[in-house]
Amino acid sequence: MKMSASLFPRGLALVAVACVIACSPPEAVVEVVEPVASDPLTSWTDGPAKSEIIEFVRVVANETGSGYVAPEDRIATFDNDGTLWPSHPMYAQLAFAVDRIKALAPQHPEWQTQQPFKAVLDNDLEALGAAGEKGLIELVMASHAGMSTAEFESLVSDWMATARHPRFDRLYTELAYQPMLELLDYLRANGFKTYIVSGGGIEFMRPMTQAVYGIPPGQVIGSSIKTEYKMEEGEPALMRLPEIDFIDDKAGKPVGINKFIGRRPIAAFGNSAGDREMLEWTGAGSGARLMMLVFHDDADREYAYGPANGLPSTHFGGFPQKLMDEANKQGWIVISMKNDWRRIFSIDE
Amino acid sequence: MKMSASLFPRGLALVAVACVIACSPPEAVVEVVEPVASDPLTSWTDGPAKSEIIEFVRVVANETGSGYVAPEDRIATFDNDGTLWPSHPMYAQLAFAVDRIKALAPQHPEWQTQQPFKAVLDNDLEALGAAGEKGLIELVMASHAGMSTAEFESLVSDWMATARHPRFDRLYTELAYQPMLELLDYLRANGFKTYIVSGGGIEFMRPMTQAVYGIPPGQVIGSSIKTEYKMEEGEPALMRLPEIDFIDDKAGKPVGINKFIGRRPIAAFGNSAGDREMLEWTGAGSGARLMMLVFHDDADREYAYGPANGLPSTHFGGFPQKLMDEANKQGWIVISMKNDWRRIFSIDE
Numbered sequence: 001m002k003m004s005a006s007l008f009p010r011g012l013a014l015v016a017v018a019c020v021i022a023c024s025p026p027e028a029v030v031e032v033v034e035p036v037a038s039d040p041l042t043s044w045t046d047g048p049a050k051s052e053i054i055e056f057v058r059v060v061a062n063e064t065g066s067g068y069v070a071p072e073d074r075i076a077t078f079d080n081d082g083t084l085w086p087s088h089p090m091y092a093q094l095a096f097a098v099d100r101i102k103a104l105a106p107q108h109p110e111w112q113t114q115q116p117f118k119a120v121l122d123n124d125l126e127a128l129g130a131a132g133e134k135g136l137i138e139l140v141m142a143s144h145a146g147m148s149t150a151e152f153e154s155l156v157s158d159w160m161a162t163a164r165h166p167r168f169d170r171l172y173t174e175l176a177y178q179p180m181l182e183l184l185d186y187l188r189a190n191g192f193k194t195y196i197v198s199g200g201g202i203e204f205m206r207p208m209t210q211a212v213y214g215i216p217p218g219q220v221i222g223s224s225i226k227t228e229y230k231m232e233e234g235e236p237a238l239m240r241l242p243e244i245d246f247i248d249d250k251a252g253k254p255v256g257i258n259k260f261i262g263r264r265p266i267a268a269f270g271n272s273a274g275d276r277e278m279l280e281w282t283g284a285g286s287g288a289r290l291m292m293l294v295f296h297d298d299a300d301r302e303y304a305y306g307p308a309n310g311l312p313s314t315h316f317g318g319f320p321q322k323l324m325d326e327a328n329k330q331g332w333i334v335i336s337m338k339n340d341w342r343r344i345f346s347i348d349e
Numbered sequence: 350m351k352m353s354a355s356l357f358p359r360g361l362a363l364v365a366v367a368c369v370i371a372c373s374p375p376e377a378v379v380e381v382v383e384p385v386a387s388d389p390l391t392s393w394t395d396g397p398a399k400s401e402i403i404e405f406v407r408v409v410a411n412e413t414g415s416g417y418v419a420p421e422d423r424i425a426t427f428d429n430d431g432t433l434w435p436s437h438p439m440y441a442q443l444a445f446a447v448d449r450i451k452a453l454a455p456q457h458p459e460w461q462t463q464q465p466f467k468a469v470l471d472n473d474l475e476a477l478g479a480a481g482e483k484g485l486i487e488l489v490m491a492s493h494a495g496m497s498t499a500e501f502e503s504l505v506s507d508w509m510a511t512a513r514h515p516r517f518d519r520l521y522t523e524l525a526y527q528p529m530l531e532l533l534d535y536l537r538a539n540g541f542k543t544y545i546v547s548g549g550g551i552e553f554m555r556p557m558t559q560a561v562y563g564i565p566p567g568q569v570i571g572s573s574i575k576t577e578y579k580m581e582e583g584e585p586a587l588m589r590l591p592e593i594d595f596i597d598d599k600a601g602k603p604v605g606i607n608k609f610i611g612r613r614p615i616a617a618f619g620n621s622a623g624d625r626e627m628l629e630w631t632g633a634g635s636g637a638r639l640m641m642l643v644f645h646d647d648a649d650r651e652y653a654y655g656p657a658n659g660l661p662s663t664h665f666g667g668f669p670q671k672l673m674d675e676a677n678k679q680g681w682i683v684i685s686m687k688n689d690w691r692r693i694f695s696i697d698e
Contacts, residue, residue, distance in 0.1 A: 052626070072565060090495060149607055193567075205610045217611025218542075218567075227538075227607060229626055238607050245608075251578040258498055258576060258587050260609060262555045262566025277578055277585070284585045305458040312555045 043179040043343040056290040067288040071191035080198035082271040082317040100143035129315030145242035199249035254281035272317040291332040298338040392692040405639040416637040420540035428659035431620040431666040449492035478664030494591040548598035602627035622668040640681040647687040
């Protein structure tokens with residue numbers, strides 16, 4: 001008894017030591033306790049993309065090496081659409097806006113003839129894509145504003161729980177890319193804090209990011225419309241206004257990162273021209289860096305689009321040749337969905 | 350040997366269990382390992398303010414009670430100036446702006462006759478205060494913009510390391526209120542995530558919040574000017590523009606909280622009319638709530654100002670009678686510096 005009593009505090013002392021070293025993100029604990037998983041990235045093929053990730057993590061987590069990075073500086077930022085889940089045949093948020101516009105259409109007869117609303121009501125995806133960013137913003141204003149943040153959250157949550165992807169016939173939340181989920185887990189297990197930095201709406205993503213990606217709302221950065229604090233029937237509410245607050249895309253991404261995180265990432269993951277500046281900003285810091293771009297070159301299992309490498313163009317998250325050239329020049333790793341990913345979705349065999 | 354080998358994994362298993370329960374914030378570890386501190390709030394007198402805090406924490410952390418709050422929802426927001434450190438004789442950020450304006454004055458002869466710059470150069474605190482928010486913004490634009498975020502951070506860090514408070518003759522960073530430091534630690538030890546939500550500049554605070562308050566940059570919300578991402582001599586930089594991005598004060602505080610945290614706080618701490626909406630928004634959520642206001646009624650040890658309760662008015666973080674009336678009506682706890690705090694600064698005996 002005496003012996004076990006004296007061992008007990010030693011066990012607790014280990015708690016302290018292990019926690020100080022590794023517990024900042026709770027996920028790290030698993031790594032300490034369980035035998036090191038033989039392969040934390042099982043859905044990745046054994047190619048250059050996977051080895052670059054593993055080597056980078058080894059370098060920044062190696063306390064005695066010259067590339068060591070303190071845990072509080074292990075910031076990794078991820079674009080969402082096309083990087084963590086599909087952006088085709090259209091952005092999920094656009095699909096949500098389309099459903100909202102259709103539901104609201106009876107109160108707006110003028111939409112029958114007015115673009116981009118007409119395109120929505122006609123299910124004309126080509127005209128919708130051609131409406132461009134301006135068109136998307138009009139749809140967002142008409143479908144995302146004029147209600148409280150609480151009402152909007154409830155609309156989004158209901159939609160996420162029921163809307164199905166037109167090709168895969170699954171909830172959008174079931175279509176997170178399995179290799180990226182493993183990457184998120186792997187980074188967090190190694191002391192990283194993972195953020196989403198997306199051109200998508202911040203309040204559209206937040207209701208699902210914890211459950212789907214393990215990323216809490218405070219680590220989600222996105223585009224936003226303005227909100228106004230006011231009393232509604234004696235209760236304070238944040239009302240969503242039809243006015244752009246911030247566009248978290250292209251040069252807006254480093255701005256958003258600086259505003260929300262206040263530290264420069266050491267790793268950044270994207271898939272389109274909207275991510276270029278985020279990778280550039282990440283890469284311009286000193287020390288070990290990892291910049292990666294998902295390239296959609298797998299029409300069989302997901303989609304194939306560029307226009308880089310001669311693949312078809314798209315209105316939804318294109319990967320221009322210029323981005324491919326910059327990736328090659330800067331040493332950014334291009335992830336081929338076809339070659340680097342053994343599995344695309346968790347539902348795949 | 351065999352026995353100790355079998356005990357070793359048990360120690361590690363304890364790591365896992367203890368971490369899952371308590372390690373989210375590393376500070377929690379200390380509470381698990383060491384005997385429970387007899388009094389985590391030693392700088393607070395045994396009055397109603399202290400007991401309300403302890404009772405609130407007991408309720409939200411009690412897993413079997415009806416007031417239990419899951420750790421991810423234990424969000425506590427703190428105003429900075431006047432709540433965590435002094436806002437008198439003027440805001441620290443204004444003192445910084447004053448020093449910058451004086452340093453830049455030789456390049457701006459027009460400032461000799463132009464308000465609010467003249468007030469700065471004449472050391473006319475009354476005229477400076479009377480210039481109001483508009484005057485403060487002009488000073489901020491002239492002194493905080495036109496450089497990169499990296500240059501600004503370096504200016505602020507240098508200033509924080511050398512500028513001394515005119516009355517206490519200490520670095521500003523040495524003047525954090527000791528009772529509030531204990532409160533921050535106590536909340537974090539009980540699974541809370543602590544945020545600053547201040548009308549002050551977000552990039553003015555971030556260089557010091559981790560060291561002074563244990564709050565990392567990503568948990569600091571404040572007012573901001575716009576930044577622009579651009580190439581400066583071939584390197585990407587975020588340039589600070591002389592244009593307001595966001596004022597995180599009054600009705601801006603719930604807006605900032607929603608934007609940055611995406612969850613409603615369950616505890617909020619302020620000291621002035623600028624904090625009213627933050628406390629109101631916090632209090633309007635369901636479940637256990639704690640709202641507190643620091644009342645500066647101690648001219649001997651710090652400052653005394655209102656105008657509530659007949660104390661003198663101030664230009665820097667006033668506590669109007671109307672706020673006192675609302676506090677009493679809503680059940681917000683008013684902290685009397687004189688009666689509730691045994692010690693003001695860590696340097697006090």
